[in-house]
Amino acid sequence: MKKLWLIFRHEYTRHVLRKRFLMALLSVPIFVVVMSVLVVIAVAVQNDRTPIGYVDHSGVLMRAQQRSDSDDSFGSSLQISSYPNENTAREALVTGDIQAYFVVALDYMRTGRVALVAEKQPGDNVVSDFEDFLRYNLASQYPAPLDERLYRQPLVEMRALETDRQTASNQLLNMIIPMAVGVLFIIAVNTSGGYLVQALVEEKENRTMEIVVTSVSPMQLMTGKIMGDIAVGLTQLVLWIGFPLLALTVLATVMPPVAGLTIDMGFVWLMLALLLPAFVLVAGLMAIAGATATDSREAQQIASMFTLPIFIPYWFSSAILANPNSTVAVGLSLFPLTAPTMLPLRAAITVIPAWQIALSLVLLVTSALGVLWLASRVFRIGMLRYGKRLRLKELFIRSKRGGAVA
Template sequence: MTKFWKIYSFEYSRQVFRKRFLFGLLSVPAIIVMMILVVFLTIAAEMNSKPVGYIDRSGLLTHPLSRPAVAAPEKPVGLIPYQDEAAAMAALKSGKIQAYYVLGADYLQTGQAERVSVRPPGSSAESQFKDFVRANLLASLPGSISQRLTQGDHLVVRSVDGSRQIDQGNWITILIPIFTGLALMIAIFASSGYLMNAVVEEKENRTMEILASSASPTQIMIGKALAMISLGLTQLLAWALFGLGLLALGARGLTLFQTIQLSPWSLLPILLVFLPSFVTVAALMIIVGSTVADAREGQQIAGMLTLPIVLPYWFALPLMTHPESLLATALSVFPLTAPVT
């Protein structure tokens, strides 16, 4: 047992501080951060904080109510009333406003409005003006009815037996299985290299004979196998903590993440499927790596183990539309495709 732990600790510490492993560990968070920055920069470039004008001929906005509060990260856009189109057009040409809306005399009957702009206004400005008009349309109704109409619908999808349900508050439960499958594929692809080389390296540099003279084959294989599997789980744990950190930061400023209702018990089935699946594939790769003569040959065989994991995503549409089909049953039974299916 002492020799086993020595092999395990030496192999784990040797691999975890390698530049190749650290690069793979940090590359995924770095790519995600870059993608988030690109999205935020794109949104910031499209946001236009110039005011929006409006001309009301229907009498709806003669004594307007204050518009609803704007959720972060949007910024309030000014709403400027104009008496005629000449003044609004002059403000538009001078760049004081980004667009103006004209509510006709029959707006309350037809619901038709006209927008005039040099280029399409920002989506935030248009949505804020719509909320402003909607608030004034509902001003004459009782508070409870007005609030109910403003909130909109609340759809709840419930299974036939009532054991499971999904609503707008826990929408992330739909995405978690998809992201879990993708995480499993990324983890296997990222760790396949050092999993296959667990024993190949000792074979190539002729140190396996030295190891075999001081420890039994069982101790060597179990120590190395657990070290490589722990290495892969370390990578997954680091990525999971990074993802949870992003969700925590997003919940502070984005309303979308504040509505997430995630129970730890909902993650338990995923962990019970994910961890054994990763350990199984990792063990198969280590076994293959122990039988080949060099790393190049092992990489060719590793493709046969990773290809079935991607297979369910090729048939994602028929699997989602017909989960009771023979294809779904077959992929759910086969060990290498069952976790993702």
């Protein structure tokens, strides 16, 4: 056990203390920050904050009020001013007091016609803010709570027939988080798995393996390496997911809208249950790639055969979003290599039947254990093969004989 711990610690520190790990670790948050800044800049450049105006011929906006912004919106609405007639509105437009004005037709209640006048194509927020303003004031003519129900979108909750699990459709994070966590999971699994393959091939190529297996058993060596690899991957994930969560918690204290967003705990448990067996599965496959390959290029090729399937749910994401319970979607939820990304994706948009989650987890754990067994066998036979590929047949013949190494 002591040697297993030594190998684990060595594997973990030799990857984590290297510059390339730090670069990989920082690249994701840096990328996210840069992208966010770019988006904010783009929105700021696009969205003209100059007020807008309106001329109401219909009389529906006679006692119009602007809704206060503070309750549930991320961005504030444009200031909206009333003009008695089109001439004054046009004047304001020419002088630049407003960027556009709307003319509510006399027969608006019957036809719904509204004209928009502007010097150049206005941003999307001009139309949406005026629509919101119009709807709010139309609804406010009715007594509470009817006004509120007319103005707001209904809160739709999705329920599965056989359980009481439910998903709320209005939670923004519910959609973004599975996607983001899935992508981060793929990156973490791939980078840490890549390190494992590289370390194995390097040790084979420079013969360090020979020294190590005359000090510890191949099983200890492989287990220590895989555990180290998983720890490296989890370190990345915890930091990538932990810091944004911390940031959100801090933000929630200063920005009430953020506090309103909740993360579905069912989703968190699902991710946690998937994470570990998925890591073991991929790490085991990487160990097989490293132990069978004759050089690093070949190892990368074999490794990519295992990691490509993890991306499949994203290739089909539009089809899956349209029909999250199709046969393909269910099949990909059950297949061990695609389940870790497919299940969270579906969980975001639909309610997955409990039997599918259970079966998927059972298949994932079983295949992870199977791969570990196979990896230990491949490792024993393939670790000291130089320049000669290991054949599948050999693996099973030798396993009957009791393996190459005790």
